[in-house]
Each structure stands twice: as structure tokens, then as C-alpha cells.
Amino acid sequence: MAPSGSVIRYLITIVTAWFGLCGFVMPLKAEVLPYRVITSAAETRVEIPYGPDKPIYRTSFERNPRRFIIDIAGSALKPAEAGPSVLPSPTDPRVEKVARAWDNGRTRYTVFIREGVPVVYRIEENGPTLLIVLKSSKPALPELGSAPLPSKASLQLESPHGAELKASAASAETAPPSPVSLAARAAEAPGTPPAGAGASYNDPPAKGDTSQLFQNARLRGFMEATGAADTARENRYEHTRAFRNRLRLEGKFPLSESFSAAHLLVSGESDLLWFGPDMDATDDRLNLYEGYLHWARGPLELRLGKQIVRWGKTDQLSPLDNLNPQDLRQFIIPTLEERKIPNWMGRLRLFHDPFSLEAVAIPFFEPAEVEFFGTDWALYRHTREVLAHAPLPPPLHEAFSQVGVHRDDPPRTLGNTQWGLRTAATVSGWDLAASWLYAWNPMPFIERFPVIGIDSDGSFKPSEILAGVTQGTFIAGDVAVSARRSHILGVEWETVLGSLGFRGETALATDTVLLTSALTSVTSPSLFTVIGWDRTWDSDFYANVQIGHQVLFDHDADILYFRRHNVSVNGEVRKGFLRGDWEARLRALVMLTDGGSFWNPSLTYLGFRPLSLTFGFNLFAGPADTFLGTYGDNDQTYVTVKYDF
């Protein structure tokens, strides 16, 4: 008795499979079906040769049993015998078997996938042959997808109600559609925050396999270079040029099924800051930027290590944002986010919708990055250089040139640990929070300045420095710096009122550090409130305006830059042009009570994303003895090139 067509196909398939294992491929008989299945240790592939018309095909993943289905319509050829066939797949470890069915011109391949094996598919075209390849990989999303219908826009669609095949191997159509989902993955790890589905993209599929976890690490970073030049040179001590180059690399390594459940984040930063060209100053460093372990189970979340934690709601001027010190080597030219310095801390959060409770502990004091002498942005600007070149007796020259800074930071003891608590809730569309922080003020508290009796107006102009010194008495020694501890109580809020975003925060601090005319520090209790609104218009115009009010309860006339009541306006306006290729922006801070101001207009070209090119100005205005006006000599123009990767 002659063998039937299905038996022939079966035998041919077996031979094809074995030859595929050996690196050879033998097609199925063309008069039976023009398609062929190739299995190997690397992949399982269906090859679909076609003539003038590309076949209509569709793919999908299904569960129970786990399988990948390929439907191909439009074949002009018929097999010798219709009906299901099973194609063994002895070589692909991902696949149990492959079933094929044919009915009325439609062919269905059902690839039965072993449980727990992550697979993805891809579609390729090799001349007049369509390749549908199933192989191992990490699925960026649940492994359910579909191949496209014919790429022609002609929509050669089958009737959606007639699209199902009547005869199919393993009765695939009857299985309930239940794709592998991120939620299902979360279910495999009880307590894992289900946020992973969309929130933690690129979640790794493997569990317990270290090499696989590292393969699924997320790497990113940026390189940013900024060159700046002063618009004018006001005195011989100024730095008229500046350059900063930052390179940051970040690796996020999953330690569980999803990033949101547990991960390790490590980032390093190379930061070169140069001021010059005369009496140039260079600060070149290579640091661990952030490095922490994140762990979450159910309502609990713990993060330990060097990190940035943001409290507060307002932008750029945020009285409650005190958990991380700031890098003030360029004053406020970098944005608040760019100025933040990660520090070592532990943060525990408990979520119970709509409430949350957060506790932080910061074991080590980290001061703000402040230069004291030798740059245009230093606390005492170029005082040391001015005095070293002043018409003073030679011993004083030498003494002034050797003035340094002696820090007396809090020792690393348990008693010096900084603590904070914060609770947040959402009530009727209002995001509310209250916090308490018992922390060391990162701003330097100047215990002693080497010239006693000096009466500075805070402008630090060379003439003012010389005049001040002649009034005082020089004492040998360095500038003595320590830190003051402060309680900070705060409330914050954010909501939407019509077309406006509305947010604000207020902080009551026991020890705000302030500089005096004697160039030493005092502290004062203060109440600092910032309220802001923002809005976006249809024309892609955005405006953000904030009003700040700070009251110093123990104000003294000797305090530089700040009055008892200080009112400010800050914010930004920006507009995109040419579909976002260009962006014009102006950010500003204006101290209404003393007339000082900072203006930062800029124009950015984004047409080569992720490369951006920004040109702008940093302008300071106002009386020289004001907080912002004192930097009036530092107006500059700049160019920034940033590349994200």
C-alpha cells in the first residue's frame, strides 16, 4: 500500500528536522506545501516562499498549552491531504513539537513552547521568502504579539469573522486566550509590586540566573560639555572662561523578576570643572554618583545606599528639599536637579492607598559643595587673591595667600544621624504631605574669619575687600567652618485648578544659616513658603511662576543679603518650535525685596535627538550687595552640548 501524503510529509519533516540539526535544510515538497519548518538549537523557523503576492499571515501567543500560532492565508497550492500533522522538534530546546493544519487554503503552524522558557519571534524577509523565527530572548513585554498583515496599505483583510481556521492542530482555537503577562510574572513572586507591567520596562524574564540578570541590566548615561565666556571683564581677578564636562554612566541590575521588586543601581560620574584662563582653577573628579539597593514587597519599599530623595513640590526653589546637599560651585547656574548631590541614606516607605509613610536616616553628614576662595562663585570670591596682591606689608601678603579652610564637620556617630519622617495622602485631587526632618544644615557655618572687625557689604568687589581689610585686624589662621543642626517641619501640596497646576510648600526651620557683614555666620529660625502655578497653552507655550516668601525671625542688621521678610518670584517660560526641534526658554529668579535677579534665556536645538545643543546667557542684575546682584560681574554666555545614551 502506498504511503499517504501526510505520512510522506511527516517523513520529509523528520528528515528536514534532522538535516536542520546538522546544518542542512530540506524543504517540504513544493507541490504539497511551499512552506517549511526548520528547527535547530538556536531557533525554530517557518519559511514561507511566495510568488507575486505576499501571503497574508498572522501570529499570536496563546496559553494552556503554551503555544505560538502562525496562520498563513492565500496559498494557491493544496497539500495532498488536508488535516493536522505533527512535526517533531527534537533540536530546539524551547519547543516541544510543531503542529500543522490546513483548511481551505489556510495553513496554521502551532509551535508548542515549553513552560518557563522565554521566547520572542521576529519577522524577516529573504527575497521572496518570509521568515517567521521563534527564538530565546528577553521579552520587553508579555510575549504575546502579532505579526503584521501584509505591509501594503491596501488592507487585504479577511473577514474578521471568518478568519479563524476550522481545522487546527491540537484544537488551538478552543484554548482561552491567556498570554503570559507581567502580572502573571508578578504572581510568581508574591508581594512583588505589580507596578512592573508598565512602570518598570525591560523587566527581566529570568529568575535566579545571575548571568541572565546581568544580561538584562539597563545601562544609560549622558555626556554634557559646557563652555562659557564672560560678557565683560570687570576686574583682573575674574575668571572669564569656564568649562565643565560631565560624563555619567548608570547601570541598573535586576535582582528579581522585575526592577520594581529588587534591583541594584550603580552610577559613576566624571566631572571636570575649570575656571580660567588667568589664575585658573580646576576641579577634576571621578565619583560614585548613586549606588543603592532597592527592595520592595507588597506595601513596603526599602532603598539603601547613596541616593537622591526628593521632598517638596515646588520647582527650583523648594524649601523642603533638604535631604541632599547641593553642588554650588557654580551657584545656581545649574538647575536644582543638576545641583543635587547623592548621599548615603536609608529610606523605608509604606504604602496604604491613599496614604503613604516614609522614614529616612542619613548616617553621615555631607556638606554642600561650596568653594570658599578663588572662583567667581566662591563664598568669598577672590578675597584671598585680592589681598595677596594688595599694597600691604609683605608678611600680610604671605599670610593672606595661605589662608585656608578648616572644617569641623560632625563626627560619624549614631547621635549625629539625621532623621526624617514624611506622610503623604491624596484627598479629593489634592496631593498633600507633611514632613519633619532633623538634619545638619549642609551650608557652611563660618565660625571664624581671619580678619576681625571687617564690615563687608557682601559685594566682594576688590575695592570693597581692600577697604574692609584696612578696617579690620588680621589674625593668623584659617576660615573655621562647622555645621548647625536644624529641625525642619513642613507641609506641601499639589493639585490642578482648572487649566492651572497649583503647588506649594512651606518649611519652618529652626536654624537657617546666614552670612553676616563680619563674614561669619549666624542662624535664625525661618518660615519659608513657596506657591506656584503653571500652565500649558495649545501653542506649546508653557509658563511656571512661583512666589516665595521667607521670614527670618531673628533677623539682625548685620545679616548679608536677606532682610526680615524676603519676597521672590521665580519660574520659567518656554516654547517649542518646528515640532519640538527648537525650544526657547527663559528661567528667572527675582528678589522683589532687594532688586537682585538672575536671568537665564536659552535656545536649544533638539533636531538631532538624543544630541542637543543649547546656547544661552546667565545674567545677574541688581545692586552689588544683594544675594543675586553680587554676582553681577559674572554675566556669561554659554554653549552646551549634551548627548544621552
Next chain:
Amino acid sequence: MLNGAWFRGLGLVIVLTFWGPLLWVLAAGPCAAETPEGREIAQRIFDRDVGRDSSVEATMTLISAGGQEKERRFQGIFKTDGPRRRALIRFLSPADIQGTGFLVLEKEAGETEQFLYLPALKRARRIVASQKSMSFVNSDFTYEDMERRPVDDSQHRLVGEESVNGIPCWILESTPLDKSPSQYGMVRTWAAKDCFVPLRTHYFDKKGRHIKTYEVRKLEQIQGIRTETEVLMHNLHDDHKTVIKSLSVAYNTGLSDEAFTVRALESD
């Protein structure tokens, strides 16, 4: 260089793509056997099956008149709970916006809450719902294009029948009523007769000028739900085009409510 405005409505475009507003997804159910009225067609389109939840990864390509292309890639999750719909979208590329997230929470009273997460900011930010006629993500879609406009906010008229690429379609003209202002004077939709999938839409301004054309380029049936996996919006004013392609789609994956929270948004 990303701002809140950039994202306002992005969630909605994803909603558009995978939950299917007026234009994008058919209403599941038995095919119409007789000639329906205009309103009935609109209602059938509106009452579509979009699954209880869905997950998607997709690209959005902006194509200038000169052929220059810019691509963005994102992932999104979506959930329908009665009248409430929720979405969380996360950008994967380009690198300067990687990790940026957007959370949309529809409330039962028709109110929508939106939150934006910028990795550099280290916190989610509550933002104002979008302006309707504003372009989203600098594409050719506006926020209004993304909305599920209630059927009774427009007057619908069946004006004819025509085949689109060989598929018989009803031609529906929808004119916004004064009670629900629109940037458009009229919208003409070609909806497949057998399943009410809008395959083509012409947008007209208030002066009657044809300003934009929407087309479905690829339509797939995924887990029994017809899903437009490649669509095109062509702005006739400047010959700019936007193409959205789905890379993968999954329906009814059992996403929990916790996946649509500010906490989830902040877990970059």
C-alpha cells in the same frame, strides 16, 4: 528637554491606539445585517471591546514633508474598569527621554487626573489635562483626536457607501454640536460594514477645508480583539505624517490596580 506639555495626551494616543476611540477600534459584536442609521454606526464604533486591560510596546514615527524621520518608542499598560480607564506609559527611546512616564487616571465623573514622571526630577508631578487642539508629542494627532468623544456630542449622518481598498464601508459624517466644542467643523469616517472598523477618516476645519487624513494601515485580530497595529495621520497643511506601529500587544493580562499608581509611575 522634555516637558509636561510634551506628554499631555500621550496617554490618550495610546488609549487611542489600543483602547480605540472613535477612529481606531471596531465595536465587537454581531455584524450589521441591515443599513443602520448614522447614530447607530457611531454607537457601534464607540461600544467597542478593548479588553479589560492591555499591554503594548509601540513606535511613533514623525515624518516631515522632506522625508526626515524621528522615532520614539514606548511601552504602555491600560485598564478599563467600567467607565474608568487608566493608562501608564513609559518611554524607552530616544535616550534623552528614556524612563519618562505618564499616568492617566479617568475618574467616574469624567474627570481625568494626569501625572508626569521625569527621571531627573525624581518625583511624579500632577499636571493639567491636555488642551484639546494641542498637538501631542509634536505629532499630527491632537488631544481631541485621541478622545473618546461621546456619541451624543455630535450629529451623525450616514451619507453613503464606498469601498476602502476593497472593503465595503459606511461613510459617516459627524458634526460636533455646540454643547461640546471641537476644533473640527466635521469629521467624515469610512467604517467597515462588517465590523465597524473606521479605516479612514477625513478631518475638516470649521471652514470646510479638508485638513487631515487618518488611515489604518494594518489591522490585526489579537486575542479576538481587532486592533489597529499601524496607523497613519497625514497633515495636509504641511505634508507632515505620523505613523504609530505596535510592536506587541497583549489583552486581558490581569493587570492589578497597583500598576496604575503614582508609586508605579515613580518606579523607574
